[in-house]
Amino acid sequence: MKHFLSVDDVSDPEALVNEALAYKKNPHRDRQLGSGKTLGMIFLNPSLRTRVSTQVAARNLGMEVIVFNIDKEGWQLEFADGTVMDGSTTEHVKEAAAVLGQYFDILSIRTFPALRNREEDYSEHVINQFVRYAGVPVVSLESATLHPLQSLADLVTIRELCDNGRRPRVVLTWAPHVRALPQAVPNSFVQWMNRWNKADLVITHPEGYELDPRYAGNAVVETNQDKALEGADFVYVKNWSSVKHYGQILSRDPSWMITTEKLKVTNHAKVMHCLPVRRNLVIADDVLDSDASVVVLQAGNRVWAAQAVLSEILRKL
Ligand code: SN0
Numbered sequence: 001m002k003h004f005l006s007v008d009d010v011s012d013p014e015a016l017v018n019e020a021l022a023y024k025k026n027p028h029r030d031r032q033l034g035s036g037k038t039l040g041m042i043f044l045n046p047s048l049r050t051r052v053s054t055q056v057a058a059r060n061l062g063m064e065v066i067v068f069n070i071d072k073e074g075w076q077l078e079f080a081d082g083t084v085m086d087g088s089t090t091e092h093v094k095e096a097a098a099v100l101g102q103y104f105d106i107l108s109i110r111t112f113p114a115l116r117n118r119e120e121d122y123s124e125h126v127i128n129q130f131v132r133y134a135g136v137p138v139v140s141l142e143s144a145t146l147h148p149l150q151s152l153a154d155l156v157t158i159r160e161l162c163d164n165g166r167r168p169r170v171v172l173t174w175a176p177h178v179r180a181l182p183q184a185v186p187n188s189f190v191q192w193m194n195r196w197n198k199a200d201l202v203i204t205h206p207e208g209y210e211l212d213p214r215y216a217g218n219a220v221v222e223t224n225q226d227k228a229l230e231g232a233d234f235v236y237v238k239n240w241s242s243v244k245h246y247g248q249i250l251s252r253d254p255s256w257m258i259t260t261e262k263l264k265v266t267n268h269a270k271v272m273h274c275l276p277v278r279r280n281l282v283i284a285d286d287v288l289d290s291d292a293s294v295v296v297l298q299a300g301n302r303v304w305a306a307q308a309v310l311s312e313i314l315r316k317l
Contacts, residue, residue: 002313004313017156017159020308027304039104041066054306063105068100076090094133107138126144145184149305152308153299154189154298155193156305168199169267171229173228176239176252176253190211194217225262231267237271237283268292270294273295
């Protein structure tokens with residue numbers, strides 16, 4: 001693996017899941033692998049789990065880590081080609097990425113979509129310019145359209161909780177939110193699930209929230225949430241904004257919130273969410289405070305997912 005931007009950079013997702021679970025059992029077995037190597041973590045947006053879990057993972061591998069909240073502490077970056085930079089942007093990504101590449105062995109970056117222009121966001125023009133100009137491996141810490149470290153941790157969590165050889169029924173459900181959120185988490189989750197092919201996936205959302213077919217593939221969509229939830233072993237809850245009416249909120253229907261009542265038709269489903277989750281808007285307290293919720297276990301697995309990915313890249317440096 002050179003870069004880690006999507007599941008397409010992974011030759012065998014199941015092997016990576018097993019690698020992550022092996023690190024969970026023995027976090028320090030590769031302490032020498034990253035010795036003398038530095039990971040740069042560049043944030044253009046907020047982060048809790050991604051930042052800290054990746055930092056812990058890198059340290060478990062013996063790496064040094066430098067975190068740079070470039071949106072707050074750096075110069076304002078320009079990403080467009082050929083711009084006359086007489087406005088608010090101070091430094092072009094061509095120099096910024098190239099310079100950061102001089103300092104780090106692996107560069108990781110978080111860059112959310114602006115949600116204004118679908119073509120621009122879906123072209124991944126920000127992270128792709130870091131790939132182009134940094135000259136070192138780039139790891140996505142969530143880009144405009146994908147969040148592969150999250151998805152790998154999601155697969156690890158499903159594997160860990162469903163290790164009986166049976167194909168689980170996994171339902172990805174849209175839930176209401178007050179802000180327009182990216183499609184990165186659901187896009188990436190369905191893309192990984194399709195490639196992994198160890199579970200039966202059903203996606204449920206109100207009309208108008210269809211995910212981009214390049215990620216959703218042939219995944220089953222059921223617009224009746226109650227019907228979709230029937231017999232589910234896992235319910236992955238997430239809000240996203242519309243792709244079709246790009247970046248818009250088309251529904252605020254509170255009946256899509258996940259409650260204990262709604263879960264009655266499932267097969268004692270475990271409830272997943274990437275976090276942060278807004279209580280009693282997306283998922284009700286009674287679910288988050290019950291044994292059905294595995295959100296903390298899932299967040300814990302972010303360390304092992306990041307460690308598996310970093311170790312693969314370190315081995316190829
Ligand atoms: C981000 C998202 O992609 O949905 C990050 C998730 C890992 N989530 C948010 O921005 C939540 C913001 C909010 O106001 O609740």
